Amino acid sequence: MLLLSLAAAFTGFWAGHPAYSQQKQSASLTKYVDPFIGTGFHGHVFVGANVPFGAVQLGPSNISQGWDWCSGYHISDSTIVGFQHTHLSGTGIGDLGDISFMPTTGPIKVFKGTAKDMQSGYVSTFSHQQETARPGYYAVQLNRYHIGVRLTTTQRVGFHEYTFPKSDQAHILIDLEEGLGWDTPVKTAIKQVNDTTVTGFRYSKGWAKDQRIYFTAVFSKPIKTFAVYDSTAAKTGMALEGEKVKGVLSFTTTAGEKVYVKVGISPVSTANAMANIKAELPGWNFNQTVATADAAWNKELQKVQLKTTDEDKKRIFYTAFYHTMIAPSTFNDHNGDYWGTDKKVHSKAGFTNLTTFSLWDTYRAANPLYTVLQPERVNDMISSMLAIYQQQGSLPMWHLMGNETNTMVGYSAVPIVVDAYLKGFKGFDAKLAYEAVKATAMRDEMGTKYVKNLGYIPADSTVESVAMGLEYAIDDWSIAQMAKKMGNMADYQYFSKRGKNYQNYFDKQTHFMRGRVSATEWRTPFSPFVSRHRKDDYTEGNAWQYTWLVPQDVEGLIALQGGEQPFIKKLDSLFIAKGSIGAEGSPDISGLIGQYAHGNEPSHHITYLYAYAGQPWKTAEKVRYILKNFYTSKHDGIIGNEDVGQMSSWYVFSALGFYPVNPANGLYVFGSPLFDEVNLKLPGGKTMHMVAHNNTDQNIYIQRIMLNGKSYTKSYISHADLMQGGELVFEMGSKPNLNWGKTLQDRPYSAKP
Numbered sequence: 117m118l119l120l121s122l123a124a125a126f127t128g129f130w131a132g133h134p135a136y137s138q139q140k141q142s143a144s145l146t147k148y149v150d151p152f153i154g155t156g157f158h159g160h161v162f163v164g165a166n167v168p169f170g171a172v173q174l175g176p177s178n179i180s181q182g183w184d185w186c187s188g189y190h191i192s193d194s195t196i197v198g199f200q201h202t203h204l205s206g207t208g209i210g211d212l213g214d215i216s217f218m219p220t221t222g223p224i225k226v227f228k229g230t231a232k233d234m235q236s237g238y239v240s241t242f243s244h245q246q247e248t249a250r251p252g253y254y255a256v257q258l259n260r261y262h263i264g265v266r267l268t269t270t271q272r273v274g275f276h277e278y279t280f281p282k283s284d285q286a287h288i289l290i291d292l293e294e295g296l297g298w299d300t301p302v303k304t305a306i307k308q309v310n311d312t313t314v315t316g317f318r319y320s321k322g323w324a325k326d327q328r329i330y331f332t333a334v335f336s337k338p339i340k341t342f343a344v345y346d347s348t349a350a351k352t353g354m355a356l357e358g359e360k361v362k363g364v365l366s367f368t369t370t371a372g373e374k375v376y377v378k379v380g381i382s383p384v385s386t387a388n389a390m391a392n393i394k395a396e397l398p399g400w401n402f403n404q405t406v407a408t409a410d411a412a413w414n415k416e417l418q419k420v421q422l423k424t425t426d427e428d429k430k431r432i433f434y435t436a437f438y439h440t441m442i443a444p445s446t447f448n449d450h451n452g453d454y455w456g457t458d459k460k461v462h463s464k465a466g467f468t469n470l471t472t473f474s475l476w477d478t479y480r481a482a483n484p485l486y487t488v489l490q491p492e493r494v495n496d497m498i499s500s501m502l503a504i505y506q507q508q509g510s511l512p513m514w515h516l517m518g519n520e521t522n523t524m525v526g527y528s529a530v531p532i533v534v535d536a537y538l539k540g541f542k543g544f545d546a547k548l549a550y551e552a553v554k555a556t557a558m559r560d561e562m563g564t565k566y567v568k569n570l571g572y573i574p575a576d577s578t579v580e581s582v583a584m585g586l587e588y589a590i591d592d593w594s595i596a597q598m599a600k601k602m603g604n605m606a607d608y609q610y611f612s613k614r615g616k617n618y619q620n621y622f623d624k625q626t627h628f629m630r631g632r633v634s635a636t637e638w639r640t641p642f643s644p645f646v647s648r649h650r651k652d653d654y655t656e657g658n659a660w661q662y663t664w665l666v667p668q669d670v671e672g673l674i675a676l677q678g679g680e681q682p683f684i685k686k687l688d689s690l691f692i693a694k695g696s697i698g699a700e701g702s703p704d705i706s707g708l709i710g711q712y713a714h715g716n717e718p719s720h721h722i723t724y725l726y727a728y729a730g731q732p733w734k735t736a737e738k739v740r741y742i743l744k745n746f747y748t749s750k751h752d753g754i755i756g757n758e759d760v761g762q763m764s765s766w767y768v769f770s771a772l773g774f775y776p777v778n779p780a781n782g783l784y785v786f787g788s789p790l791f792d793e794v795n796l797k798l799p800g801g802k803t804m805h806m807v808a809h810n811n812t813d814q815n816i817y818i819q820r821i822m823l824n825g826k827s828y829t830k831s832y833i834s835h836a837d838l839m840q841g842g843e844l845v846f847e848m849g850s851k852p853n854l855n856w857g858k859t860l861q862d863r864p865y866s867a868k869p
Contacts (some may be wrong), residue, residue, distance in 0.1 A: 123759040146410050146416040148427075148434035151249040154206070154758055155191040156751030158706065158715070159465035161758045163189045167255045167412045169470070169493065171446040172358065172381060173203040174267050174274035174379065175254055176574035177213055177296060179231050183703065186210040187295045191751045193452060194751075196258065197228045197239045199267060199382050200327065201274050202517075204821050205442045206758025207474065207703060209523070210297015213325040215316075215331045215381060218289045219278040221261045226289060226345045226362045226502050227657050238289060251438060252409025266465055268406045271398040276377040277402050280369035287367070288377065290333070293347065293360035306363040311338040312588050314363060315386040324519035328455060328797030329381055329843060332389035336376035336400055344646070349793055376400055379493055383447055385519060395450040398681035420772075425794035431749045432648065432792075433771055436764035441490075443760045444497060447471035447517065447533075457517045458507035467499040467543075472761035473515040475532065478523035478585070482764035483532045484776040487539055488689035488838065491799050495543025497535050501529050502544060504639040505533055505552040510559060515706055524585025525580055525655050527556045531780040534594040539782055540834055550602060553595050557611070572620035573640040575631030575653050582621050583718075584632055584668055585656035586665045593668035594780040597867065618666050620677050627686060628659040645695035645711070649702040656702040657718050659688055660711035667721050669776045669866050670728040680729045689726060690753045693739065707746045707755035709738070714746050715756025721777045722830055724785040728777075732831045733817050733852030736788035738769050740816045772796075773806065773834060773846065778866055780836040785864045786857075788816045789846055802841030808848055815848040822847075830863040 155160035164175015177188035179195040198216035200240075220238050220376035240260035248255040254267045264279035266771020280286045293302035299322035304318035314646065317330045340420040343364045344356035356363075367375065378390035378397050397405065417434055424430060448454035452464040462469075475483075487496055504512045511530065514523035532551045537549055557564065563573040563584045573581040593615030599607035611736050621629040623638060631639035631653035644659035647654065654662050664687070666673040677683040679854065691710040706715030713719045746755040747767050754763055769775045773789030789808040821828040822845040823837070833844070 118374040119785070129755055132686070144410065144414045145434055146251045146413050148430045149251050149413070149417070149438045150431055150435050150749060151251070151438070152191060152563055152751055153749060154439070156752040157754070158703065158756055159752070159754040159758050160184065160186045160206050160208070161439065161754070162187045162203045163249050163254065164199075164203065165269045165409065166442060167252060167269055167271055167409050168270060168416050168441040169444060169446055170581050171272045172269045172274045172809060173205070173442065173445070174199060174276075175203055175632065176256065177203075177216070177294075179228065179234070179299070181210075183208070183416055184298055188213055191244070193240050194243065195231070195234070195239050195243055195266060196256065198289075199276065200264065200293055200296070201379060202701070203296070203329070204441065204472070204760070206760050206763065208757050208759075209323045211295075211299045211300055211348040211724070212327075213294060213296030214327070214329045215379065216291040217276060217377065217379070218260065218291065218646055219258070219263045219265065219280070219708060220287045220289060221281065221283045222264070222285050222289060222341070222549065224364050224366075226291070226312070227348050227666050228294065229293070234613070236387075244342040245858045250410075251413035253406050253716055259355075266402065268402065268409050268515045270405065272380060272407070272450060273397045274379040275397060275402060278375045278377070279374050280367075280375060280830060282369065282371040284368045285366070286375075287368040288335075288365045288375070290316070290363040290365070292318045292362060294403070295320055295322065300325070303359065304361040305355070308339065308342045308363075313337075314342070314365065315389070316363070317386065323521055323523075324351070324456065324516040326459070326519055327517045328381060329346075329517075330389050331379055331381050332386050332393060333377055333379045334393060334498050335365065336368055337533070340368060341364045341515055345789060349612065364546045375400060382449050382453075382463050384449055388449040388451065388453055392450045401579050412851075413438065419797040420768075421795040425790045427748050429771075429790065432747050433768070435749075435761050436747065439758055439764035440485060440761040440768060443472035443474070444470040444500075445472045450542065450864060456507045457504050457515070457518055459518070460507075462503070465503070468493075468496040468498040468812070469503065470497055471515055472760060473501070473512050473529070475513060475528035477759035477762040478527045478528060479531050479779050480717055480720050480762060481776060482761040484779060485765045485768060487536065487541075487835065488796070488798075491541070492695040494536050494541050498533055498544045500551065501533060502548050502552055505556070508547075509554050510556045514856060520584075525562070525584040527591050528587065530556060530591040531594040534598045535780040535782070537598055538780060546602075553598065554753070557592060557595055557614075562799075567614065567617060570635075571614075571617050572632050580631055580651040580655045582659075582662055583657070584622055586618050586629065586662060589615050589666070590668045590779070592617070597780060615668055618669070619672070619676065623677075627663070627677060629663045629665070643695075645697060647697045647701040647705060649700055651700065656704040656716050656720075657713065658697060658701075658705075658711070660693055661713055661718050664722045664725060665718050667782050668780075670725060670777070671866055674729060684729050684731060685839070687722075687729075688734075692720070705754060706753060709740075709741070714742055717759060717762055720762070721775070724775050724777045724787060727785045727831045727857055730851045730858040730860075730863060732786060733854065734856040735805060736787070736816050736818065736852075739787040740790075743770060744813075745765065763817050771806070777864065783832045783864050784835070784838065785832045786818060786821070786831065788818065789848075798839055798841050802839070804838060804841045806844045806846070808846040810844070811848045814850045817852045818851050819847040819849045819853045820856060821845065829856070829859075830862045
């Protein structure tokens with residue numbers, strides 16, 4: 117019935133679009149998603165089975181450790197140490213990898229082994245030719261044991277299928293020691309409840325300092341014997357608690373026998389983990405669960421329908437769209453219970469609690485994208501952030517599994533909350549939201565006391581002072597807009613002034629943003645090319661990249677550079693400047709065009725700044741180059757860390773033809789639409805039908821635009837107009853229309869007067 121209802125919904129959605137009326141719109145789009153895109157180079161993407169924004173990310177982890185294995189998997193590797201129920205996707209730090217299951221045969225081994233001595237442990241090799249991944253599904257053959265593995269999930273339950281050979285020594289190892297990256301166990305426990313059920317928990321510390329996850333595993337085949345181990349030493353009994361507990365379930369299997377395991381996870385208790393299984397996966401139909409997961413992904417992917425003759429571009433687009441929906445991840449039980457940042461259980465919350473908030477990355481494009489394509493989830497995201505505020509006294513910075521990691525700079529939840537409020541989302545407490553954004557900005561931590569007292573952060577007081585100060589200015593500007601709409605003019609004036617603090621980092625002699633030691637002295641020596649990873653005035657960047665980090669007041673930045681022509685000249689020079697970033701530069705600085713670094717987030721809005729100076733055609737050139745060269749369908753097809761959806765959100769927006777330069781003013785600046793025809797499914801049964809006539813790899817320049825049959829001369833579109841739906845028609849050409857978007861009244865703006 118689910119598949120039939122989805123098909124009916126999609127048919128109804130398309131009924132009003134003649135251009136598509138002859139097509140069968142129930143065809144699944146998941147076939148275009150390739151989860152292996154981004155598994156090479158530094159993409160760090162998750163590979164495995166999950167559902168959109170699910171609590172479970174069930175997939176393999178390699179034996180290798182290191183920066184390129186932050187997600188546990190890299191395409192260069194061919195080893196597996198287990199199938200774990202939590203993974204990060206695209207981060208620059210490794211963590212999670214909780215509740216590891218590994219099927220084996222032969223003598224019991226409970227140490228995973230090493231890359232140099234795999235035979236001493238239980239690790240197995242595999243071939244990528246015998247590996248399959250698609251949305252909601254993963255399969256692989258373990259060479260060492262001749263065991264076939266298939267995985268799928270519901271929201272909070274991992275579903276394993278193991279096809280064993282004939283063996284009287286068939287095992288399933290549950291390794292609670294195993295984790296990824298910085299993660300190490302602190303306290304673990306395992307217990308056999310009956311002949312088909314095992315429960316336990318894993319407390320660990322890592323990037324997130326105090327992680328707690330509970331599990332209940334139900335097996336389709338009665339357990340023949342159960343043994344417990346503290347690390348590698350066997351213990352007697354059916355239960356064990358310790359630092360590095362492991363359990364081994366043994367069976368006798370016939371050739372080709374399938375053993376199924378349902379693993380519910382919970383941030384609260386093993387009882388809730390079992391309740392999650394009963395609510396989400398009461399039966400044992402593996403193939404139906406795969407189909408249900410596929411339908412869940414297809415429902416999301418169908419929100420964007422593309423028409424193009426280039427199938428490769430479809431694969432890149434839908435894979436990027438898929439990557440935007442791995443996180444934020446669900447962090448509550450089916451009954452609403454969750455574990456808070458205050459280390460307390462919060463029962464039956466009235467919203468879906470979420471975690472994995474990589475906000476310094478995602479406030480730029482991923483969160484604005486959610487307001488367009490995931491509006492039904494935005495209120496839960498904001499409510500989760502407000503709950504964190506109530507529990508820890510400030511909005512989250514980089515929230516992970518009930519922990520504040522305090523990673524990156526700025527208080528980047530602020531523009532996300534403000535953007536949702538200004539766009540009219542009503543499913544959260546607006547009064548509490550304003551209290552939260554203001555309280556977060558008025559602390560005396562991480563340089564904010566200097567912001568309040570001096571208007572800048574002295575470079576000799578802390579590292580990354582320029583990056584901090586520029587991010588704070590964006591956030592403070594956002595608070596000012598919320599205060600204004602609420603009628604709080606005193607706060608509007610105060611935070612507007614703080615939003616101008618970026619000016620205090622601008623050196624009129626060099627025309628770069630740089631570290632200031634005092635009101636009269638700059639930090640020396642200075643080079644705009646220098647980037648010393650986490651040791652200088654910038655965060656994963658240099659002065660070339662950070663000089664443009666003023667999306668909240670581009671007009672003010674133009675004035676600082678001396679006007680439109682000097683601004684354009686300086687912006688042009690960014691893309692051709694040559695100089696070494698240095699041996700100590702951040703590995704995140706990748707995807708270089710001159711000193712523009714697309715592989716890291718501070719650069720993401722820069723190509724669209726030309727529109728503010730009346731030259732949107734230059735945006736088209738740069739955007740099309742990036743779309744073509746920095747996003748491909750190969751394993752190394754993402755030019756930097758995926759960063760929990762931000763890298764892919766840039767692609768999704770830009771391929772559609774526009775981008776949110778300012779993260780909280782509700783405007784999308786036009787660039788160069790990639791597809792001939794697009795339909796966006798919007799709330800309330802509305803659609804935005806977008807057509808790009810004469811669109812080719814050469815015809816990259818917008819000549820003119822029609823909106824609902826009328827000439828539209830602006831080089832941007834508002835969120836309100838976009839969400840009304842209708843038809844947006846682009847006329848494309850091979851040469852720039854130098855008059856399109858040139859006049860002041862047609863340019864994007866930072867804030868209405």
